[in-house]
Amino acid sequence: NQPWSFDMGLFGTETDALTFSRGDNVFWMTNVSGGMIPKGSVQIPGVTPYASLPAFTGGWHVAVFDSGPAVGIGAMLSTADKLLTFVDTSTIAITKQVTLSGIPFRMVADKADGAVIIAFVDQADVFTTFVSVNATTGVVTPLTSTTPLLAVGLAVSADGKNIDACQRTQCVVLQNK
Numbered sequence: 236n237q238p239w240s241f242d243m244g245l246f247g248t249e250t251d252a253l254t255f256s257r258g259d260n261v262f263w264m265t266n267v268s269g270g271m272i273p274k275g276s277v278q279i280p281g282v283t284p285y286a287s288l289p290a291f292t293g294g295w296h297v298a299v300f301d302s303g304p305a306v307g308i309g310a311m312l313s314t315a316d317k318l319l320t321f322v323d324t325s326t327i328a329i330t331k332q333v334t335l336s337g338i339p340f341r342m343v344a345d346k347a348d349g350a351v352i353i354a355f356v357d358q359a360d361v362f363t364t365f366v367s368v369n370a371t372t373g374v375v376t377p378l379t380s381t382t383p384l385l386a387v388g389l390a391v392s393a394d395g396k397n398i399d400a401c402q403r404t405q406c407v408v409l410q411n412k
């Protein structure tokens with residue numbers, strides 16, 4: 236029902252997709268290497284139904300850990316609700332929910348460190364700040380790196396040392412600290 240965001244991971248020889256369905260607030264796990272076989276789903280509490288959101292608000296981001304210290308965890312960020320949900324991909328059960336402050340707008344997995352990096356817009360000073368949220372404990376750690384770019388493009392290096400933040404034709408490489 237209105238799949239919005241997804242991420243894919245390789246678990247052994249099986250490729251699985253985690254998808255957030257904004258129409259009914261359900262997080263789905265699907266085996267895509269075996270022909271789109273549903274493995275399970277879970278309703279995400281605390282997420283405002285899409286139909287109830289004002290126009291042009293809200294966004295949903297999904298990340299999956301198929302390696303590193305958080306292997307087997309999926310994450311879903313609801314920007315309108317400032318709510319980050321972690322799911323165990325083997326049981327398709329919610330393990331943690333973290334309420335964030337500020338204005339979160341992007342999320343990416345930092346597989347090397349077992350965390351998600353979330354970009355926040357600072358409207359007053361017009362720049363992007365970041366936090367790291369541990370995928371197993373839910374601990375939120377503000378990062379010192381910032382950029383004047385609105386980081387609509389976001390990635391973390393494979394070794395977890397750098398954050399790539401991009402806006403249109405500009406990109407910066409920041410230290411993940």
